[in-house]
Amino acid sequence: MNKKNNNFFKIFFNYFNIRTGKLKVIKNHEVTTPNFLICSSFGSVPHITPDHLKSSRITGIYMSLEDFVEYPAFKEKKDKKTISKPFLSSKETLRNFVSIPSNNYIILGARRSAFCFKKPNKSEALRIMTSGGNQLIDIKDIVNFYEKLAADIIISPVDISSNITGNKQLNKMVERTESWLKQLLEKETNSFIFASLPVVSKELLLSYFSLLESNLSKIHGLALYSPEQSEIIPDSLTHLPLFLVEPVKSPHLILDCIENSIDLFAIDFVSECSNVGIALTFQFPPFTPTGKNQEPLGIDMWDEKHKAVLLPLLEECKCYTCEFHHRAYVRHLLVTKELLGYVLLQL
Template sequence: MLDFALLKTTGTLTPRLGRLSLAGRRSVLTPGFIGSTSRGVVPHISQDNFQKSLGLDGVYVALEDFIEKHPQKTPPIFHLDAPASIRKFTSLPEDTLLVLGARRNPPIPSPTANTNTEISLLTSVGYRSLSCEYYAAAARKLQPDIVVGLADIPLGQEVVGAKRKDKMSDRTETWTRDIIAKQKSLGEGEHRFNIFAPILPIERDLQSWYLEHLVDDMVSKISGVAIYDAYLLDDLPEELHHLPRLSFHAPASPHELLRHISLGMDLFTIPFISSATDAGIALDFVFPPPQKPNGGSRQTLGIDMWHTEQALSVTPLGENCTCYACTKHHRAYIQHLLSAKEMLGWVLIQIHNHAVLSTFFTSVRASIEAGTFDADAAAFEAFYEPQLPEKTGQGPRVRGYQFGSEEHAKAEKKNPKAFRKLDEEIPLKVAHGQQPNKKPAMKDVIDDEALVGLVGMEDANGAMQMEDLKLEDDRTAEVKA
């Protein structure tokens, strides 16, 4: 089972050092981060480059990336009859920690509300519902190392009423009990996954009933907690302080990341790494920062590789970076790749950006060990701009789920045309989105072996009838006239 050792801590809302260990997997030093994936792989990174150039100790995988055929058909990931099938399906190395959750981080709001038994999510072909029973059965089949419990969190609502918050607490408590019961029912010799219980992003008194049950009845059966609001860590019961904390509060910048670390967060998923890569921005910051020159302005957190000044630069992306991209290539070559829409451009930037964050966390841990973290964090905030640079160039081709639901109603295509006439201009900015799936949702019919639909299910739409279809060209129409 998962073991978490606290190596250094000085209080409740203070930075702390830890080590997360699991037999057969790399140990993860905390504070640290795990890779965010799309359909099981880190964007732009093939699995051979994952092993050779990225060096990540763990990844977070979202189930909603794989169940676009549910419930009409069995999703392909469940057809693989092999131990730890999700690891085999994604070709993830055996020593890499695998964390499974229901939704991507950050999740995209769904127009369909959650119910007492289901959450609404967005697959690559439209909106679907995921029941707590289906999720538990999927965890049993896929055999990840860690399963993040379902949380009832309404998305896209600026104000959530007190009654809705009570419902959030009740549902999450029920769903956490369900996943624990599924884990307990595993037979001898079956893979036992570890459970991280969600802590809701609402005030402690509004989820007190759930937290009391978590502490009294379930604390010995969970291996960690999933935090959705880092600024509510003060409300975490003392009985849960010894557990590792996995953050789903997506930081917008390294500055916010440091604030979360200062509150005692352990493990992070960091969406802004891939967002910066997609925008053609090579991250460029170190911790602690260099000595700031007198009267100097704040430095940017990244280099926009679309700027024309990079076209003649033969310097690496990072001055002292030792990643593959920086040791083998220079900025002019990488900008050429981006301009030519060559995928290798984004691959090299993604490798570099992950290397920057890995070095960042190594230095953060050294700073906490030395007792200088607060001073170093203050110097970092004074030295660097508070936000990442704005996107100026055109990113790689995108999927519809990579954009908010408010974009779906727009008529424009997600991506520009791949081919065009010589006299046709391509607009630099295009709208992104897709129409929501308007087909009526079907309920799950599941038991442990029907699992995730591993029984025959008829196509709900039926076959189209073509017998009466007749085609007429223009000449036939003229003869009839």
């Protein structure tokens, strides 16, 4: 049975498109917005164990189907006489499978990134990138996965291609996305549904917006693929929470998201920085005026100058790493290839 919109999202403040609110995804647990989600890697947060996750400030995790369709529990069922199709053999939900703490909500989409393919999708199939390469997955199979995995929030499939510019092709993208959303809405699910917004002009989305307006009782939010898409959303849909699916690549782009009324956004630059040994130390608002004594966004912990420095990564910071460890120790862990070094950077 579909959940109701009544208490799912509330906007408390809205000033020049910058807004704050609260999202109630999990029972007895509210998330203040704007807020971020961490992009998972095959169902886990990079460098973070479930125990670390419980004590972190991370509230939400973005996962993609293409990370799971080849796992043993979600393995393809093959028949010599028919084409192989993804088949969900496990009866467990996604939350049981990935062991995420109960106070962290999960948003599940079909892909990690919607812009990674030059080949077009098909009318009833979406391209995904698995460990076995580029594959097509039927929309009906995606819908079945969504139903059985029972993530807290699910993202409707979207038809996006990086090399389509003609109006005829763009119209086809909207038609496919509309058709796929209808298939998802017809399915009884206990997940909140966020409708994807194709990256096309407002004029081409009029029929799609009409579909959304006529199904407001089943749609709980909008999934965007560019911050600027928030500008074309009609007034009848502005009360819905906005989630930017494409991962944000820098702290500056987070400010862009907030300026464009984005309530939730996925980030992966934290994990990318940890992977190369960079400790993010920026603060907002900055202590110094713009243009004067500008500080870097992070510290390269591979630099030998930290070899004997007994200062925290950031003075007066209250995080676990800064309270209990110093730069020399973190650098030592990186040099000796200890996994704890990356954990401390991620925290």
